[in-house]
Amino acid sequence: MSFLDPKPLTPGAAVSQINTPGSAIATALNATYATAAALAAKADTSALTAKLDASTAATTYAAKSVETSKLDVTAAAATYATNASVTTELDARVVPAVADAIANDPTVAAEAAALAQEDAGLVRGTDTRLPQNVGTIPGYKEVVVTTDGFVISGVQDDGTIYNFFDTANPARTADPVSVPGYRNIVFDKTKTYVLEADKTDGSKYFHKLTAAVLDIPETAITRTAAVASFGDSMTGDHGGTGTSTGAAIGTALGLPAFQGGVPGQTTTEAAFRSGGLEMWGTITGGTIPTSGTVGVTITVPVTATWATSSAWTFAVTARCEDGTEIPGSLVKAIGNTWTFQPTFLAVAKAAPREVKFISDQGTAYSSRGIIFRAGRNNPDTDVATIVRDYKAVREWVYATQARPRFLALPLYNPSDAPVGSAIYNSYKAINEAIEKECGPDYYDLRRWLIKNGLSAAGITPTSQDTTDIAADIVPISLRYNGGADTTHLTVAARTVEGVQIANVIKSKGWFNS
Numbered sequence: 271m272s273f274l275d276p277k278p279l280t281p282g283a284a285v286s287q288i289n290t291p292g293s294a295i296a297t298a299l300n301a302t303y304a305t306a307a308a309l310a311a312k313a314d315t316s317a318l319t320a321k322l323d324a325s326t327a328a329t330t331y332a333a334k335s336v337e338t339s340k341l342d343v344t345a346a347a348a349t350y351a352t353n354a355s356v357t358t359e360l361d362a363r364v365v366p367a368v369a370d371a372i373a374n375d376p377t378v379a380a381e382a383a384a385l386a387q388e389d390a391g392l393v394r395g396t397d398t399r400l401p402q403n404v405g406t407i408p409g410y411k412e413v414v415v416t417t418d419g420f421v422i423s424g425v426q427d428d429g430t431i432y433n434f435f436d437t438a439n440p441a442r443t444a445d446p447v448s449v450p451g452y453r454n455i456v457f458d459k460t461k462t463y464v465l466e467a468d469k470t471d472g473s474k475y476f477h478k479l480t481a482a483v484l485d486i487p488e489t490a491i492t493r494t495a496a497v498a499s500f501g502d503s504m505t506g507d508h509g510g511t512g513t514s515t516g517a518a519i520g521t522a523l524g525l526p527a528f529q530g531g532v533p534g535q536t537t538t539e540a541a542f543r544s545g546g547l548e549m550w551g552t553i554t555g556g557t558i559p560t561s562g563t564v565g566v567t568i569t570v571p572v573t574a575t576w577a578t579s580s581a582w583t584f585a586v587t588a589r590c591e592d593g594t595e596i597p598g599s600l601v602k603a604i605g606n607t608w609t610f611q612p613t614f615l616a617v618a619k620a621a622p623r624e625v626k627f628i629s630d631q632g633t634a635y636s637s638r639g640i641i642f643r644a645g646r647n648n649p650d651t652d653v654a655t656i657v658r659d660y661k662a663v664r665e666w667v668y669a670t671q672a673r674p675r676f677l678a679l680p681l682y683n684p685s686d687a688p689v690g691s692a693i694y695n696s697y698k699a700i701n702e703a704i705e706k707e708c709g710p711d712y713y714d715l716r717r718w719l720i721k722n723g724l725s726a727a728g729i730t731p732t733s734q735d736t737t738d739i740a741a742d743i744v745p746i747s748l749r750y751n752g753g754a755d756t757t758h759l760t761v762a763a764r765t766v767e768g769v770q771i772a773n774v775i776k777s778k779g780w781f782n783s
Contacts, residue, residue, distance in 0.1 A: 497639040504682065546666035550627070566625075685738065
């Protein structure tokens, strides 16, 4: 074997003397053992010498027939890296030597033993982090739970393997529910067992196999809504009768329905609750505290119509610039000042930039059929804002649903605003603008109620009803409080509204498979 001549040496930079010709390898490794070992472990020894520098010198190397002189570390590395025969020798000799040295190192040996023991625990099934027990749930052949008894996965009676943590699994049903102390609850596919939930204190709940199958009382659970109605008192239960148009829709459909009509709210407030209208704001002082409230300046929407004489509390999630999400309440006080109060926050969160506030109701019902009717509490001339808010909700539905289901309903002119009056003309302009914006998603329920509401409710028209119909206002027999209320509807009127909206929904095929 022949070698390249080494480059000129630099005094004082030599490594230890190579052994006599023909020796296997220098007997001692330099103090650079750790670096050499790491390189050898990469099984890239053929390039080993090229990676060594002056501070991590390779140990001396003996040729079979030539005794080398003292080598400069850098020169030696550069020389060996260009000589294939030398690197081959390094592969064959340095690797076993380094491996032996590692094997004899007590620290390395102890760590290797610990890893081996951990692996053995996994194999034996004694590691406490693994699912241990098999429980029983009706509909499942077996259910795997942790040592603490929490459900991990199961095999259903039909043979389907079910992973309770797999949100993409079609067997999983994520039901938005209303349960004090919980933000989200996930049921099994039969909607009988609560599998997991997010608590408002920031902790996570997983169903535990106990005699009481549901840790959360069944009576506290509001089932998933097939449709969600957002708006003001015209959608809600005005007068506390227990009947709302939103609920009547569900009854007519034979499906659960969410009633999201809040008396006194404007289109901006209702549109935000629905999830359609984005809201952003800056945090006073740039920090969200762990408890208590902090001031908020709303920056988006820039143009908005708020009910300044009313106070509202919106259940929201505050999303910071870095993606951190903080559950809490966004509160609008009378006079239009805003604050945010986190539900749970372990450490104060810096929020120097705008925070996005996401409506929890909007998140919960984002995949449902959305019905929107509001504007009665906006100024009569507030056409631009009303239409903007309807548009925001509609566009949000189209952006979030693969099969968009949205229905826009008109405003009702009050009984003291008959055809030809200034207020009547204002409402007419608003409804025409909504219809133009929403197109086929708009339904003129006002016109239907005036023309067909009495017959649908089985009411014989009075002379005043006939007069009201001619004036293009809701007939007195369908108005609340014997007609003394100029705007709100009777229970009978809300009921037939619900039936007619259900008919429209069916005609649109919202729930066709």
